Amino acid sequence: EVQLVESGGGLVQPGGSLRLSCADSGFTFSNNYMNWVRQAPGKGLEWVSLIYTGGSTYYADSVKGRFTISRDNSKNTLYLQLNSLRAEDTAVYYCAGGVTRYYLDYWGQGNLVTVSS
């Protein structure tokens, strides 16, 4: 069974940076499309970023130029570098992946990022 374990969240000041990690215990990480999805407190789901198996990356307009998604297939780990953080980036960040880029068939437990002074 695939399990995604996230780490790296916490409290950061506006303008600060943070790096989230997501370790995949499955055997097919390198073949999977991986995403970050976030959920602000009491709000709905917002897609943040997608990385293809080959490394191509895509971002929501709200984070483009500030966030960077990457993957290390040798470590079965997905990353999200968050820079120039704003209060509106406060959310639970989920990593999620799948065998296709069309939908997300497995999810991590979520990691809270709080941007506040």
Added chain:
Amino acid sequence: EIVLTQSPGTLSLSPGERATLSCRASQSVSSSYLAWYQQKPGQAPRLLIYGTSSRATGIPDRFSGSGSGTDFTLTISGLEPEDFALYYCQHYGSSPRVLTFGGGTKVEIK
């Protein structure tokens, strides 16, 4: 960019009743790219339906999806206590390459 509008915002039903949730796209989309998720409080979302009508692994057959073009539906044929939750539809767009979620429908116990 596609906008997904879910209705109603909240559905109040009793166990055993049928739930019908709507997801409307701002323009016609491929049915291959439409999925549904369930989310319970404090938990990550779980994939229910992909490709409009295919159930994900382990999803009971009381959950079904249908639709085409701009109108899609998730139906729960007889609500079980564990089905009271939030439900989101999601679309994958190929140009631009983005994923979009609807605003969600909460199914609550009446």
